[in-house]
Amino acid sequence: MGGHGLYVWLSYGAGVLVLLLSYFSPVMRRKSLIRELAQRHRRDPRSGSSNAPHSENGDISV
């Protein structure tokens, strides 16, 4: 590739890496979120479940 191949592959490699990471990050977050929320619900079925959410400080890490 005319000696510049390294650079091209480096860029695209970084691109693929960043895109993969940005894809899997929310996917894994979703899994752990569902697992955690299910656990909490098992431990403490909330009596206050309603359609009005509350904001709690430091309840679940983002």
Added chain:
Amino acid sequence: MNWTFFHKLGSPKWFYDIAEKFLPWFLWFGIVLLVTGSVWGLAFAPPDYQQGESFRIIYLHVPTAILAQSCYMMMAVAAVVGLVWRMKITDMFIAAAAPIGAAFTFLALFTGAVWGKPTWGTWWVWDARLTAMLLLLFLYFGVMALRSALEDQDLAARASAILVLVGVVNIPIIKYSVEWWNTLHQPATFTLTEKPAMPPEMWLPLLVMVIGVYCFFSALLLMRVRNEILMRERRTKWVQALIAEEMKS
């Protein structure tokens, strides 16, 4: 004007359902376009007369740079809507978009640096566009840092909205001042008024990549907003039902 859409937009559940519907489309379109554009750009587009093969980095560099800026603009719109109409969903947008915007800005900078080495002989140069991009990265980090420092979600939402807007006012100022300060980067490939200086064989794959990157970004955004909704609405019946459903499978 039909305000129903606007009101529906304020309901997280409605948005969650819409996101579920559109996500696969954005994701697959995005992936297909990105793969097509990359292969086209890497293998089939002609190399540049002066730059040779390293020119192909343009197919990654330009779309990510365009997206990095559009993402911030979108956040700014969300910030205005959020401050004026007080819709929760806008804050979820900002929270979800900031890390994605930062990632794309970083990628634009990285690919730009890697492209710069063979073409300009140096990894980094304090040229107008690079510097402005770097500052954009700082603005993204600022929003992320502020959100993570403020514990109260309400305050974090409104404070980050203000910060995004202050940043947006600064973007043209930053661009202008940095441009005045130094210019080595070539002028824009696409402008709204002129035809691109490249032949179609070269800019068609670029267009494909740009659209692909927008689709993929939308998919990423929807994924993150979905997570935000799940977390913030965790006490509602519909979320709890959804989680029960998910845990069964």
Added chain:
Amino acid sequence: MSDSLISTLDEGRSEPDHLRQDLWSVLKGMLAREFLIALRRRQELVNPLVFFVIVIVLFPLGVSPDPGFLKAASAGVVWVAALLATMLSLDRLFQGDYEDGALEQTVLCAQPLYLLVLTKNLVHWSLTGLPLIVLSPFLAVMMNLESEHIPVMILTLVIGTPVISLMGGIGAALTVSLRSGGVLISLLVLPLTIPVLIFGTGTIQASIDGLPIGGHLAIMGAMLALALTLSPFATSAALKMSVSN
């Protein structure tokens, strides 16, 4: 202390015909209070100035004492040091008032918060930016900047440091509810002050190169005008949000 503030701010609540006069007395009262508080803690005023000097001194020590290098770097180093020293002082812009409840009173005052914020910014600048400007010629000499360019440097600092204070006020207001907002303020505000930095040093550089500086100064003036008119809106909004939690 709270009493005098409340009585100062109370003066604003009266009949409309006296409104203009009372606004002025409220602002005067606030100015007096701010200066009084600041002068009671003289050490806190001196710290940013010492920091300013130390940062500038670091460059010849850490990079190179070569006069040629220092001369070339002088404009930038002085400006960067001024930027950093101002950042350091922003922590205390609203923090003290937030902690003793005076900030809430200010936000609830009948007078427009916009003007009260501007007053606070004015005090902050006169206690931080102005002393920096006074010190700067001495440090410029240490950095080998030719004396004919020092007035230009002072001029850029006079126009530029208020902009830094005003933008810093936004950052300070956004983070006032945090215990240790220090570094975060810098992280938020510094990128936004880069245009001022570029034009400030650019003006001095133009003067060194023998080029006209009118255009540069005009743009800096425009930035100042923009910051003066718009930043208090953002700062007020941020203060209202931070206080109502």
